[in-house]
Amino acid sequence: MNLKFLVPIMLIAFLASCGGDDNKPKTTTSNTPKKEVKKEEVKPAETTNADPMSNKGIGPVSSITLGDLDAKLVEKGHEVYKEKGCTACHKFKKRLVGPPLQGVITRRSPEWIMNMILNPEEMVEKDPIARKLLEEYSAPMANQNLTEEEARSILEYFRTKE
Ligand code: HEC
Numbered sequence: 001m002n003l004k005f006l007v008p009i010m011l012i013a014f015l016a017s018c019g020g021d022d023n024k025p026k027t028t029t030s031n032t033p034k035k036e037v038k039k040e041e042v043k044p045a046e047t048t049n050a051d052p053m054s055n056k057g058i059g060p061v062s063s064i065t066l067g068d069l070d071a072k073l074v075e076k077g078h079e080v081y082k083e084k085g086c087t088a089c090h091k092f093k094k095r096l097v098g099p100p101l102q103g104v105i106t107r108r109s110p111e112w113i114m115n116m117i118l119n120p121e122e123m124v125e126k127d128p129i130a131r132k133l134l135e136e137y138s139a140p141m142a143n144q145n146l147t148e149e150e151a152r153s154i155l156e157y158f159r160t161k162e
Pocket residue numbers: 081084085086087088089090097098099100101104108113116117124130133134135137138139140141142144146154
């Protein structure tokens with residue numbers, strides 16, 4: 001008589017232990033949020049690379065319209081470039097203390113270039129492109145205390161170095 005009751009009890013005990021196994025998948029699903037976090041970490045670095053020509057930098061220059069090349073301004077820019085010591089750190093085709101400046105006009109906006117010349121300390125601290133350059137060159141761009149007019153003339157000179 002007692003055996004008839006034992007069989008269903010053993011069945012229940014067996015099913016209950018199977019139910020215990022069902023809990024295992026829950027521990028594996030708790031690992032998935034970690035993977036999602038990793039994906040999010042990658043995003044900010046990608047967005048800083050977005051279209052460098054739309055970045056105007058940080059400083060006094062907010063809007064520049066380039067007209068036809070002004071030969072007199074190019075000449076003045078060349079003089080200022082030599083007088084203000086830019087050549088101590090820059091060449092056009094080779095890396096020196098700073099980056100080679102050949103074609104800089106094609107990879108940075110005119111406003112960004114002037115702000116880099118006029119306000120390098122803040123640029124190197126806050127602007128994403130300038131910060132990366134500082135990381136790469138590990139020497140900070142020096143402020144040569146140019147006027148906005150002088151910086152504009154150098155920009156014109158750079159237009160001849162595409
Ligand atoms: C003491 C060295 C030094 C002097 C002097 C200097 N620079 Fe620089 N320049 C750098 C460095 C280094 C960088 C890269 C950014 C950084 O590390 O701060 C740079 C970056 C630049 C950039 C950005 C280049 C790019 O590829 O985006 C421009 C434009 C520039 N300098 C123009 C000038 C001009 C114009 C002068 C003169 C008025 C000048 N620099 C004087 C060291 C110098």
